[in-house]
Amino acid sequence: MDHFLYRDGALYAEDVPLAEIAAAVGTPFYCYSTATLTRHFKAFDEALAGMDHMICYAMKAASNQAILRLMASLGAGMDVVSGGEYARAKAAGVPGDRIVFSGVGKTRDEMRMALSGGVRQFNLESEPEMEVLNAVALEMGVVAPVTVRVNPDVDAKTHAKIATGKSENKFGIPITRAREVYARIAEMPGLKAVGIDVHIGSQLTDLEPYRQAFTKVAELTEALRADGHDIIRLDLGGGLGIPYERNNTAPPLPKEYGAMVQEILGHTGCEIEIEPGRLIAGNAGVMVSEVIYVKQGEGRDFLIIDGAMNDLIRPAMYDAHHDIVPVVEPAPGAEQQPYDIVGPVCESGDTFAKQRMMVPLAAGDLVAFRSAGAYGAVMSSEYNTRPLIPEVLVHGDQFAVIRKRPSFEEIINRDTLPEWM
Structure with missing residues (x-):
């Protein structure tokens, strides 16, 4: 609506x-309509009621200061993918501990910016990035909270240019190597693993790809905990689609998405982070x-x-x-x-x-x-x-x-x- x-x-x-x-x-x-933005945010918030959660608005969808301030006033955190977006989020009054830093090519300067200004977590996309962030954190005398974005090799069944969860996509680390990568993080004094990150694409119109990906994340959570890692957050990304054509079948509703998250991941006791952008804006x-x-x-x-x-x-x-x-x-x-x-x-x-x-x-x-x-x-x-x-x-x-x-x-x-x- x-x-x-x-x-x-x-x-x-x-x-x-x-x-x-x-x-x-x-x-x-x-x-833009304030009432619609507000309604869509609340639909997600209500869909995850009963679970410890944070909705981090994916500001790459629409990043005007007025929209960010509205989202922040409703209780949203922010998902940013660049130093510029981080600066926009801070300018809108969003505290660092409510900002998640995503993106495949974070630079040293961007890492320093976020570590200086505060950050909820970095969603790491590669092992080279992991090593650089560790070095930057040690230079600054801080410990960076991190998750690893795992690539579950799941077909999101969306447009090829906005699919991100297949093995041939540039995003994330193969889920098959996740335990090895988390073991390396445990040996890095500048990093602290706090959770797992997954995002399989944008404009999804079917919950089944999510179900497949989240089931793999649930299994990985248990395996990492067995390895001694303190996994407290699961960042599930965004991507739920919207009806661009009024006469077509509508994508799943946030409440259906929320019920699926509860079913598959509720038993983990993890805080759930989601990063909707398109569905809100x-x-x-x-x-x-x-x-x-x-x-x-x-x-x-x-x-x-x-x-x-x-x-x-x-x-x-x-x-x-x-x-x-x-x-x-x-x-x-x-x-x-x-x-x-x-x-x-x-x-x-x-x-x-x-x-x-x-x-x-x-x-x-x-x-x-x-x-x-x-x-x-x-x-x-x-x-x-x-x-x-x-x-x-x-x-x-x-x-x-x-x-x-x-x-x-x-x-x-x-x-x-x-x-x-």
């Missing part, structure tokens, strides 16, 4: 018409764009809009589907026709949909891309010197710009000329 609904013939974000925001800030723009945001031209082509019509692949790259990168709806509600039973919906960037890949059935639209009409709250604004760029588009947060009948659109001058003035020019 989200809070982007038609009311009195217009599409609203909570109690604010999207057309009103468009008139105030221009198009294109991202719009995805359907909590839309991108609104204006039709510039309706172009008649050879055998097809094009809607050319002012949003482009640099603003929302998921369709170009993943062939991702987003429902695209007019901001003015169509009449019941209104006739539809197929359009190719494209942006103004000089790339054939700047295509959002092909032969998408839509009611007839004209220049100046507004459309909304649903389910754009995750991996939308955070993956945007200024390709073609197109300014990053505004982000807007709605709260009831109020809205605020939480990232403004930069001017061309601001973009150009970031460049510096060498002295010889």
Whole structure:
């Protein structure tokens, strides 16, 4: 469920018409719903009720300071994958002991940053990283809390570019070598193993891959404890999918996921950490764009809009589907026709949909891309010197710009000329 609904013939974000925001800030723009973000976080929190748990929001999905502060106010920790994300989390007021540091390529500087500012744990991805973190911790005179990300060789049955749990993926250490790796950690004075980490992919629509992976983690927990390791946390990653297409079968609900976690891992007594991102932010945001031209082509019509692949790259990168709806509600039973919906960037890949059935639209009409709250604004760029588009947060009948659109001058003035020019 989200809070982007038609009311009195217009599409609203909570109690604010999207057309009103468009008139105030221009198009294109991202719009997020506070009520939806809050609802989705609470759905996960309630799903794990009865188990010792922490929900660490995967801020790579949407990392605006306003969203992070909202998540923190609800009790979320943060899952970060870079020094920049760590700095964002701290700036949003999240204490270090609620920040989990993930990612396959942590640098020495990033390790120092987190050890200085506080960190709940590092999720280690490789043995070389383990050795470097040990050395950095010893240099600083501290002990780094760690988990090892194990690769369970489980097919998540998701898009190849967002699957992370197969043996051929770059992520984690083979689960078959986990006992050997934990034995090495026990010999490193700069590291303290506190748990196990696993994450098999994103946009999962079936619980069975989770069941397979978590069963292996439960077995590994018992084996590591038998080896003398104090395993107190299980970081289960994120990845639960969202319904990008309204007419398709909905992915499992958080409560179904929580029941499965309780069934498979409840007996371990471990604190459960999960790192949802897409499920919290995805359907909590839309991108609104204006039709510039309706172009008649050879055998097809094009809607050319002012949003482009640099603003929302998921369709170009993943062939991702987003429902695209007019901001003015169509009449019941209104006739539809197929359009190719494209942006103004000089790339054939700047295509959002092909032969998408839509009611007839004209220049100046507004459309909304649903389910754009995750991996939308955070993956945007200024390709073609197109300014990053505004982000807007709605709260009831109020809205605020939480990232403004930069001017061309601001973009150009970031460049510096060498002295010889």
